[in-house]
Amino acid sequence: MIGVNLGSIDKCGHRFGPAPAAETLRAVEEVSAGLQKVAEALEATRPGNWCMIITADHGMTLVDKGITVGDMIDAATERTGGEVIASLDGGCAYFWSDDATLAALADELRAHPGVDEVIDADDVARRAELRIRHPRIPPLVAIVKESYMFIESEMFMDYTKGSHGACFASDVMVPFIVAGPSAPTAEATAAARSVTDIYGMVESVIGRR
Numbered sequence: 001m002i003g004v005n006l007g008s009i010d011k012c013g014h015r016f017g018p019a020p021a022a023e024t025l026r027a028v029e030e031v032s033a034g035l036q037k038v039a040e041a042l043e044a045t046r047p048g049n050w051c052m053i054i055t056a057d058h059g060m061t062l063v064d065k066g067i068t069v070g071d072m073i074d075a076a077t078e079r080t081g082g083e084v085i086a087s088l089d090g091g092c093a094y095f096w097s098d099d100a101t102l103a104a105l106a107d108e109l110r111a112h113p114g115v116d117e118v119i120d121a122d123d124v125a126r127r128a129e130l131r132i133r134h135p136r137i138p139p140l141v142a143i144v145k146e147s148y149m150f151i152e153s154e155m156f157m158d159y160t161k162g163s164h165g166a167c168f169a170s171d172v173m174v175p176f177i178v179a180g181p182s183a184p185t186a187e188a189t190a191a192a193r194s195v196t197d198i199y200g201m202v203e204s205v206i207g208r209r
């Protein structure tokens with residue numbers, strides 16, 4: 001089995017925005033043409049015995065507004081004297097600190113018009129729903145409203161038109177294309193409902209179950 005990460009569509013999606021941005025559409029067409037050549041090479045070298053699975057780990061959402069979290073962190077730490085470790089990932093931001101500082105920061109985040117949801121450590125039901133109960137998941141998680149993203153500096157928005165990481169359909173819906181003579185049956189493919197099904201699909205293609 002060979003896995004290949006084709007990064008150009010993601011890069012163009014962040015820089016120029018998701019399709020129908022011309023640059024991103026061109027990247028999709030170029031990747032498609034390249035995959036056609038790979039399919040031809042596979043059929044030439046192992047006729048009737050290959051399968052190609054084309055998918056992605058996320059989608060892409062158009063963004064035009066950044067949320068700079070530095071000011072909110074400063075406001076929270078000024079109130080409590082605590083320290084915050086933050087990690088920003090497009091539509092999501094993660095924070096670690098002491099309980100009082102996290103509570104102050106949660107207030108700041110909830111007051112921002114671009115923040116859709118703030119999930120603290122006690123929100124067990126929401127964490128279960130989002131499957132983020134693992135102990136490595138930070139105690140405070142914030143999620144944006146559509147067209148917003150978390151950023152470190154306003155400058156970031158000069159060269160960013162796409163983002164992902166939140167729960168919008170445009171963020172979480174991914175292509176799933178199975179092609180080739182050894183592709184699993186239509187029923188097996190139709191049963192796939194989530195990216196978590198892909199591993200099982202691959203196993204069935206290579207004959208392990």
Ligand SMILES: [Zn+2]
Nearest residue numbers: 010011014164
């Ligand atoms: Zn990306």
